[in-house]
Amino acid sequence: MSENRPRIGVLALQGDVREHLAALREAGADAVGVRRPAELDDVQGLVIPGGESTTIDKLTKIFELREPLLKRISEGLPVYGSCAGMIMLADEIRDIAPGQESLGGLDIVVRRNAFGRQVESFETDLDVQGLDGGPFRAVFIRAPWVEAVGPDVEVLASVATEAGERAVAVRQGNLLATSFHPEISGDHRVHRLFAEMVVATQ
Numbered sequence: 001m002s003e004n005r006p007r008i009g010v011l012a013l014q015g016d017v018r019e020h021l022a023a024l025r026e027a028g029a030d031a032v033g034v035r036r037p038a039e040l041d042d043v044q045g046l047v048i049p050g051g052e053s054t055t056i057d058k059l060t061k062i063f064e065l066r067e068p069l070l071k072r073i074s075e076g077l078p079v080y081g082s083c084a085g086m087i088m089l090a091d092e093i094r095d096i097a098p099g100q101e102s103l104g105g106l107d108i109v110v111r112r113n114a115f116g117r118q119v120e121s122f123e124t125d126l127d128v129q130g131l132d133g134g135p136f137r138a139v140f141i142r143a144p145w146v147e148a149v150g151p152d153v154e155v156l157a158s159v160a161t162e163a164g165e166r167a168v169a170v171r172q173g174n175l176l177a178t179s180f181h182p183e184i185s186g187d188h189r190v191h192r193l194f195a196e197m198v199v200a201t202q
């Protein structure tokens with residue numbers, strides 16, 4: 001790690017990997033793609049990007065990353081999951097696909113595609129706890145929401161839905177997750193928050 005530039009990986013199997021690499025670099029991290037176990041060994045934090053959680057799940061198994069990921073998460077590796085990445089970190093998934101598994105670690109129940117189908121993707125201004133400087137423009141794309149959280153989970157942001165308030169940003173220890181995609185908003189405050197979490201563990 002050079003000075004305060006943490007080395008953060010982006011799980012580079014599927015999804016918007018490039019956008020996260022760019023956002024992390026702008027947030028002050030050394031960002032690298034992670035596709036092999038040896039590359040995972042080499043990072044101090046990891047982003048699991050948005051994409052399709054069923055595909056990311058399958059590819060982590062094919063690329064023999066599932067076991068190393070489970071091990072590092074259990075050892076306290078800081079991980080930030082966005083959208084499909086949030087689903088990968090959830091202990092329980094509703095509307096799960098046949099055979100789908102998460103990595104888990106975050107004591108939350110998420111519902112996949114909770115906000116509706118692709119055409120129902122939307123943007124909104126969110127107040128996110130821990131982010132200074134006003135509301136965050138959050139982009140939701142076939143996003144999950146959080147239906148239940150365990151006692152150690154902090155809810156950082158919620159949205160009002162027809163079903164009531166639903167959490168869309170949560171943190172539990174070294175694990176951070178958002179239903180939305182901060183990597184495409186041009187606002188790097190979520191990535192900066194994660195980089196600070198990674199630095200704090202060193």
Ligand SMILES: NC(=O)CC[C@H](N)C(=O)O
Nearest residue numbers: 050051052053083084142
């Ligand atoms: N933008 C996203 O990451 C969408 C997540 C996708 N609906 C899933 O279930 O994985």
